Amino acid sequence: GQNIDQPTEMTATEGAIVQINCTYQTSGFNGLFWYQQHAGEAPTFLSYNVLDGLEEKGRFSSFLSRSKGYSYLLLKELQMKDSASYLCAVRDYNYGQNFVFGPGTRLSVLP
Amino acid sequence: DAGVIQSPRHEVTEMGQEVTLRCKPISGHDYLFWYRQTMMRGLELLIYFNNNVPIDDSGMPEDRFSAKMPNASFSTLKIQPSEPRDSAVYFCASQLSQSSYNEQFFGPGTRLTVL
Numbered sequence: 001g002q003n004i005d006q007p008t009e010m011t012a013t014e015g016a017i018v019q020i021n022c023t024y025q026t027s028g029f030n031g032l033f034w035y036q037q038h039a040g041e042a043p044t045f046l047s048y049n050v051l052d053g054l055e056e057k058g059r060f061s062s063f064l065s066r067s068k069g070y071s072y073l074l075l076k077e078l079q080m081k082d083s084a085s086y087l088c089a090v091r092d093y094n095y096g097q098n099f100v101f102g103p104g105t106r107l108s109v110l111p
Numbered sequence: 112d113a114g115v116i117q118s119p120r121h122e123v124t125e126m127g128q129e130v131t132l133r134c135k136p137i138s139g140h141d142y143l144f145w146y147r148q149t150m151m152r153g154l155e156l157l158i159y160f161n162n163n164v165p166i167d168d169s170g171m172p173e174d175r176f177s178a179k180m181p182n183a184s185f186s187t188l189k190i191q192p193s194e195p196r197d198s199a200v201y202f203c204a205s206q207l208s209q210s211s212y213n214e215q216f217f218g219p220g221t222r223l224t225v226l
Binding site: 030031033041042043044045048050087091096097098099101102103104 | 144166202211212220
């Protein structure tokens with residue numbers, strides 16, 4: 001089956017840079033997505049990678065290495081509003097092309 | 112578009128009662144997904160539809176759970192009878208197609224508490 005790992009919690013300071021890692025194991029990889037979820041709200045789409053390399057979108061960047069089964073989400077110039085959970089999701093052929101979500105990383109940004 | 116719409120936003124019921132959750136996907140999206148989220152198990156896929164047809168319901172925990180999609184703009188998830196362990200946030204999501212780059216758009220969720 002699919003196995004996705006993320007750190008459970010992270011803490012960082014306002015203005016800093018933080019990297020949230022995600023590792024996965026599957027033979028049916030077809031894309032990796034990052035979602036942000038504030039407490040009590042729905043997940044919202046942040047980024048998508050299907051080829052190796054870095055995708056940059058403003059303060060957020062996401063990196064993928066398919067050979068290593070590894071991705072990270074990089075958040076720069078952290079703001080208090082970035083305090084949220086960050087979910088890694090793998091689109092998997094073995095699951096009908098559907099998403100398999102990781103457990104999520106709860107990020108706390110401190111002043 | 113208003114995005115994915117779910118109702119109710121909160122539901123508190125007693126064990127044994129029937130619960131019906133509702134979802135309106137984004138117009139034009141071919142796929143609709145029902146998820147359940149708990150602290151212990153994270154976000155789990157329960158069932159998904161393609162063009163109103165249920166494709167995979169292997170994630171539905173028990174026969175007490177059922178889902179329908181009578182038309183392209185409406186779906187329901189029903190729990191009968193409900194149990195305290197069903198307490199969770201239930202999300203509906205829709206997706207344009209299964210192309211690899213298409214993200215899923217989530218509704219605001221229904222927070223269900225079964226007493």
